Amino acid sequence: MTFSSKLIEKAVEAFASLPGIGRKTALRLVLHLLKQENSVTTRFAEALVAMREGIRECSICHNLSDEEKCQICADARRDHSLICVVENVRDLMAIEDTGQYRGLYHVLGGVISPIEGVGPADLNIDSLLARMPSGEVKEVIMAISPTIEGETTVYYLSKKLHAEGVQVSAIARGVAFGGDLEYADELTLGRSIVARVPYTSK
């Protein structure tokens, strides 16, 4: 792509440096901004800079936060006896979006993976254990990917957490609601039979 304007070229390159945005899409976005008032671009840029400079990690759960303590940890109406452990902020948001969970979270920042050189010390594990001694937490729910690394992490954490005398559970896995059995993968379907639950008609 050849540009007769350095300013446009730089703006296109800026957009194209983002994941999943090619140069054609980047050009479309730049031309879109050019059709709008200057203030649209200024506000767009300001929102990004304010976000990047203002955002912090919650000092308790490592969620992204505007304050020292995130809105979830600071919310007295939530159930402070429950902590859901997630790999990253995206998973936290996915669970929040369900509207089904009213406890707290703990963002690990990944899973234990010897191949990628990620050990327990690289994750937010000490800070999770540090939340136990107060006695407020009754149950820790593992919402970790069912990969080998994820299972290893869950095993490691459960040992540490049981030593703290806290109950550990894991999110239910099985065939998705609305999912046809024939399209479920073998592992999921097989495990969902082994881990069958009593049927209640209510």
Place this chain on the structure above:
Amino acid sequence: MTFSSKLIEKAVEAFASLPGIGRKTALRLVLHLLKQENSVTTRFAEALVAMREGIRECSICHNLSDEEKCQICADARRDHSLICVVENVRDLMAIEDTGQYRGLYHVLGGVISPIEGVGPADLNIDSLLARMPSGEVKEVIMAISPTIEGETTVYYLSKKLHAEGVQVSAIARGVAFGGDLEYADELTLGRSIVARVPYTSK
């Protein structure tokens, strides 16, 4: 999507206000920026603001430009006797990308469309005609979409340009190179037979 951070929410909304970017993609872009140094976001924002505030329309051809006169109009090595008329900057860039054209351009800013209330006065037509009297321009090439509105615009322009004593041509249309005949649309295939050209074996 629920956010526990206002800063993130605003940044996601900023990205999601761009065409073709949904909230999930917007979140992915924001989380990407959060993984980078602050300076990446700052430079990204600065490139956009500099582009939006610095960009102008070339005073001659209405191309986007960093200066009063765009790089193409200012280039003495280009053929100043040829002007290619395009609807918009994107079409200009597409032709530039071919590397096959070394003349100048004129960006109309649209086509005549009575239905959408676009008349000749809303387009950069007067400024095109104003380029003729110098006598430097020998030929004006129409590179306008072959729609009813496009054809109307070409007809209108050609009448005006012929009155100025300048030659008017249109880009060749037909079956695309590498395109299978069976996949060409009927109109294109039909016209490409009617407008057949002598075969030269050189």
